[in-house]
Amino acid sequence: MIGLSLAYLKDRGLNTALNILLLALSVASLVILLLFSSQLENRFDKDAQGIDMVVGAKGSPLQLILSSVYHVDIPTGNVPLDTVPLLRRQLGVAEAIPLALGDSFRSFRIVGTEPAYPALLGASLADGRMFSAKMEAVIGADVAARTGATLGQRFVGGHGMSSGDEGPKHEETPFIVVGRLKPTGTVIDRLILTRVESVWGVHGIEDPGEDHHDGESAEDHEAHAGAAEVTAVLVRFGSPIAAVRLPGFINRQTNLQAAVPAVEVSRLLALVGVGLDAVRAFAVLLMLTAGLSIFVALLTALKEREGDMAMLRVIGASRAAIIGQVASEGLILASAGATLGLLLGHGVIGMAAASIEQLRALGLNAFAFHPGEALIVAAALGIGLIAALIPALRVLKNDIAETLANAR
Amino acid sequence: MSSPDTLTNSKTAQGPLVEARGLSHVRDGRTVMAIGDWQLQPGAHALLLGPSGSGKTTFINIVTGLLTPSHGAISVAGEVMSALPPASRDALRRRTIGLVFQTLRLIPALSVTDNLALAQQLALGHVDRAAIAGMIDRVGLAHRAAARPRQLSQGEGQRAAIARALITRSRLVVADEPTSALDDANAARMIDLMFDVADATGATLLVATHDGRIAHRFANRLNLMAPVAA
Ligand SMILES: Nc1ncnc2c1ncn2[C@@H]1O[C@H](COP(=O)(O)OP(=O)(O)O)[C@@H](O)[C@H]1O
Ligand SMILES: [Mg+2]
Numbered sequence: 001m002i003g004l005s006l007a008y009l010k011d012r013g014l015n016t017a018l019n020i021l022l023l024a025l026s027v028a029s030l031v032i033l034l035l036f037s038s039q040l041e042n043r044f045d046k047d048a049q050g051i052d053m054v055v056g057a058k059g060s061p062l063q064l065i066l067s068s069v070y071h072v073d074i075p076t077g078n079v080p081l082d083t084v085p086l087l088r089r090q091l092g093v094a095e096a097i098p099l100a101l102g103d104s105f106r107s108f109r110i111v112g113t114e115p116a117y118p119a120l121l122g123a124s125l126a127d128g129r130m131f132s133a134k135m136e137a138v139i140g141a142d143v144a145a146r147t148g149a150t151l152g153q154r155f156v157g158g159h160g161m162s163s164g165d166e167g168p169k170h171e172e173t174p175f176i177v178v179g180r181l182k183p184t185g186t187v188i189d190r191l192i193l194t195r196v197e198s199v200w201g202v203h204g205i206e207d208p209g210e211d212h213h214d215g216e217s218a219e220d221h222e223a224h225a226g227a228a229e230v231t232a233v234l235v236r237f238g239s240p241i242a243a244v245r246l247p248g249f250i251n252r253q254t255n256l257q258a259a260v261p262a263v264e265v266s267r268l269l270a271l272v273g274v275g276l277d278a279v280r281a282f283a284v285l286l287m288l289t290a291g292l293s294i295f296v297a298l299l300t301a302l303k304e305r306e307g308d309m310a311m312l313r314v315i316g317a318s319r320a321a322i323i324g325q326v327a328s329e330g331l332i333l334a335s336a337g338a339t340l341g342l343l344l345g346h347g348v349i350g351m352a353a354a355s356i357e358q359l360r361a362l363g364l365n366a367f368a369f370h371p372g373e374a375l376i377v378a379a380a381l382g383i384g385l386i387a388a389l390i391p392a393l394r395v396l397k398n399d400i401a402e403t404l405a406n407a408r
Numbered sequence: 409m410s411s412p413d414t415l416t417n418s419k420t421a422q423g424p425l426v427e428a429r430g431l432s433h434v435r436d437g438r439t440v441m442a443i444g445d446w447q448l449q450p451g452a453h454a455l456l457l458g459p460s461g462s463g464k465t466t467f468i469n470i471v472t473g474l475l476t477p478s479h480g481a482i483s484v485a486g487e488v489m490s491a492l493p494p495a496s497r498d499a500l501r502r503r504t505i506g507l508v509f510q511t512l513r514l515i516p517a518l519s520v521t522d523n524l525a526l527a528q529q530l531a532l533g534h535v536d537r538a539a540i541a542g543m544i545d546r547v548g549l550a551h552r553a554a555a556r557p558r559q560l561s562q563g564e565g566q567r568a569a570i571a572r573a574l575i576t577r578s579r580l581v582v583a584d585e586p587t588s589a590l591d592d593a594n595a596a597r598m599i600d601l602m603f604d605v606a607d608a609t610g611a612t613l614l615v616a617t618h619d620g621r622i623a624h625r626f627a628n629r630l631n632l633m634a635p636v637a638a
Contacts, residue, residue, distance in 0.1 A: 004518065004526060011517035311513040314472065315576070316502035316530035401474040404509070405465065 005329040012301065019294050020337045023380055026287035027341025028348065030376045033280050035349050038370050041269060043363045044070070047187045048261035050120045052243060055083060055250055056232035061259035062268060068099050068232035069261050071109050071187050072361075075101050078229035079256055081196075087233055090249070092242025095120065098230040100199040103157040107357075108143045110157050110175070110192045112199030112230075118181060120236065121188045127151060128179035134197045138179035142189040153177045157192075185363060196230060291383035294333055299391040302326065307407030310400045319396055326392035327385055334384025338377045423486065425450045425580055425612050426471060430480035433466050441466040444480075446630055448614060450579070453603060456616040457623055458632030464616035467632075468584050471614070472505055473497040485579065502531045506573030506611070508583035508602070512565050514557035520544060520568045521553045524575045531576035540575060547571045547605060562590070566598050574609055581606055582614045587622055599625050 009016045048069050056064040057077030066073035087096040097120065100112030111117070115130045118138070128151045131138050139149055149155065154174040175194060183189055237243055243260075250258035302309070309322055317325075350366030352359050426448040433441040441463025448454050456464050469475035470482055473489045482489050485504050489497060514523050524540045544553050547567040557565055566586070573581050583602065587595035599615075599622050606613045615626070623629065 003522065004515070007515075007517040007522065307511070307513055308515050311507075311509065312526075312530065314474070314501065314507055315527050315572075316498070318498070321530070401469045404474075 002328055002332075005325055005332055008301065008305075008329060009332060012297070015297050016333065019290065019297055019333055020340060022293055023287070023290040023334060023337025023384070024340035024344055026283055026290050027338050027376055027380050028344035029283035029286060030280070031342060031345030031373055032348055033276060033283060034370050034372045034376065035345065035368070036364070037273075037276055038372070039364055039368060040272075040362060043186075044265045044269070046185060047121070048265065049122070049186075050236050051234045051261050052237040053235040053247060053250075054232050054259050054261065055079065055087060055235060055256055056259070058255065058257045061257060062264045064232060064257060064259045065261050065264040067101065068234065069187075071101075071111075071191065075231045076257070078231055079233070081228040081230055083233055083256060084230065087235055087250075090242070090246060092237055092239040092246065093235055094238030095234075095236040097234045097236075098196050099232045099234060100196045100229075101231040102199060103159055105143075105155050105157050105175075105192055106147055108140075108147070108190055108192055110137070110194060110199065112194055112196035114196070117234070118188055118193060120234070121184060121186050123181045123184045123186070123188045126180050126182040128177070130179055131194050131198075134195055135173065135175050136178045137175040137192050137194040137198070138181060139177055140181050140189040140191045140193075141183035143192055144180045149177050151177055151180065187361075190361060200228060287380065287383065290337065290380075291387050294330060294384055295387035295390065298326065298330060298388050299394075302391045302395050306395055306398065306403050309395055310398070310403035310407060313400050314404065322396060323389065323392050327388045330384040330386075330388025331381060334381045337384070338380040341380070342373065342377070424448055425485060426614070427483045428480065429482075431467075431470070431477055431482055432479045433463065433470065433475070434478045435466075441470075441632070443467060443630070443632070448580075448612060448628070450612050451610060452628050453606065453613040453626055454615070454628040454630065455623060455626035456614065456630050456632065457618070457620070459618050462618075462632040464618070464632060465584055468582055468614075468616055471582060472507065473501050502576070504579050506576055506578030506581045508566075508569050508573045508581065508586055510583075510585040510588065512557070512569040514565060514568055514572070516557050519554050519556060520549055520560070520571075523557070523568065524572050527572045528575050531578075543571045543575050544568075546608060547601065563594060563597060567601060570602055570605055574605055574611060577609075578611060580612045580614065582616075584616045585618070586615060587617060587619050592621060595619065595621055 048065075051069055054064055054068050056068060056075065057079050059076030063073050064076050067075040081098070084096055084098045087093055095116060097114055097116045098112070099117070101109060103110040118124075118130075123140075125138070126141070128138070137155075139147075143149065147155075154176050156174050175192070175198065181188065181193075235246070237246070247258040247260060250256050309317075312322060313319075346366045349364055353364040353366060354360070424447040426446075428443050428446040430445065431441075431443045432439055440461075443463075456467060458464055466475065470477045470489070471484065473484075473492070476490050481491075484500060487496075487500055489500070492500065514520075515526065518526060521540055521544065524543065525535045525537070528540065529535050541550075541553070544550055547570060549564060549567050549571065552560060552564055552568075555564075557568065560568060570581070573583075581602070586602070587598050590598060602613060602615070603625075605611070615622075617623075
């Protein structure tokens with residue numbers, strides 16, 4: 001009987017192909033949406049892991065989070081280096097990690113920070129050692145792969161962060177690669193990490209630490225430090241009380257702003273979500289259209305086959321066998337559409353990731369599967385089944401003798 | 409096999425394959441078919457002759473168990489059709505009767521071979537490719553086995569339809585108006601073919617027709633009269 005279903009489908013091949021295509025398109029759009037939004041959210045979560053709060057210059061809190069946690073937007077400004085010890089003194093603060101941004105190398109951001117930053121994101125060395133002296137750099141896995149940089153190689157950073165080498169180069173202060181990180185699937189794969197002082201050095205800001213070596217007093221150092229700034233400070237809380245108290249406390253400081261990644265990300269996703277919902281509604285509509293089209297195709301086909309079906313009943317097919325035969329036609333259509341849709345969806349994600357830099361940066365991965373895809377496939381199969389069963393049951397209600405007498 | 413089945417088989421080996429007793433059918437207060445007592449012996453070729461509207465199709469529907477007669481009873485292979493529950497009636501038809509439809513009703517999406525395979529699968533629960541090839545050969549379609557019904561000539565289509573009715577090892581082949589759409593030569597050929605194949609397989613033949621051209625071919629003739637208009 002499955003053979004019969006296949007034969008019928010093949011017999012009206014063009015119609016079958018169109019219905020499979022229609023269903024495949026709807027499945028593909030739903031899969032693309034699902035993968036895109038889930039991988040985006042997943043990436044947002046992973047990049048922000050362990051970061052409970054970000055302190056930076058006043059401005060848009062979303063911009064602060066995007067620039068310092070996800071490294072996609074430009075920073076809101078700088079804050080004094082004093083902010084770091086200030087935060088570390090606060091009760092409930094487990095870690096405060098400075099970030100100094102502003103330069104890049106071939107579109108990869110150079111981040112002045114401390115070894116605690118890669119540790120926070122779970123990155124470990126694949127090769128070499130962690131940066132320690134000024135101008136030493138550790139590169140993320142993507143940076144290594146895309147630039148081909150190796151240990152011991154020197155490179156010159158350019159000013160500006162968004163499109164890489166467009167800004168003036170800091171020729172006189174080259175970095176040296178001392179370490180390479182293992183891939184983490186987080187934003188750190190695309191960063192070049194160095195000491196905060198290296199970023200200052202590039203910009204001719206005096207390093208308070210070096211002043212110290214020169215034997216200046218602590219007070220002198222504090223006075224000089226007015227020029228020493230960081231872009232943001234990532235904070236990890238040690239106790240839940242801090243989450244309640246600290247953001248408010250920071251925001252009352254005239255120059256500082258505290259932003260919570262979880263809050264800003266959910267605000268952003270809610271915003272993006274409206275757009276995604278609209279596209280999703282369209283995709284669902286497309287799937288219903290595909291279901292309707294299969295329904296119409298089977299209804300017409302079964303109308304033409306009424307005589308065949310009555311004949312089959314007379315020569316021994318049970319009602320269940322007839323229903324099964326028609327149902328399998330719907331299911332074969334639907335599973336072909338679903339399979340093609342899955343391939344198409346993952347293919348589009350893969351092509352998008354391969355051709356659009358920003359999407360790759362977001363960690364879009366064609367080979368990751370989401371449990372929700374099973375639901376999409378189930379919906380497609382369900383629609384195929386229902387589209388088949390309704391006309392099958394309709395035809396079976398007919399009297400066999402009557403159908404045989406009347407049907408063509 | 410259960411004992412009632414064995415009983416049935418031994419009974420039909422001696423008795424008629426089809427037996428009607430006081431059979432008539434009333435529809436909307438009008439007698440549309442009246443046959444009374446009638447028997448069809450195993451291996452016989454019987455003709456049911458009568459003008460259009462005389463109740464031939466009604467009778468065939470009763471023989472195949474698709475319709476329950478309003479008066480009298482009919483037994484096929486020793487089983488009283490109306491006494492059987494629908495599922496057993498279907499099973500009896502499946503095991504015993506092969507139908508040749510006037511419009512052939514070969515499935516256009518399947519090859520000749522696959523049309524036979526489907527019928528065999530439905531009736532016997534398995535497909536015997538060798539038996540199918542043998543049957544197709546016997547009806548002279550070996551060179552057309554892979555063809556689709558719409559690629560066949562009318563005569564070839566009829567051979568295929570007869571082959572399908574017989575591939576299920578039916579003991580009774582029933583054909584309703586198999587020749588009414590055919591010219592003289594083709595009508596004669598169709599009857600030849602049915603006789604040939606039925607004799608070769610030992611099947612019993614029941615042909616219903618209003619077509620007087622083929623009447624002389626049958627020794628066992630049952631004439632139905634047109635119902636008197638009310
Ligand atoms: N489904 C039906 N409803 C009402 N009358 C019917 C139906 N089928 C057949 N009849 C009537 O029963 C009579 C016998 O019909 P039928 O058995 O088809 O005759 P035949 O096959 O000899 O032409 C006719 O008068 C026909 O009009
Ligand atoms: Mg008739």
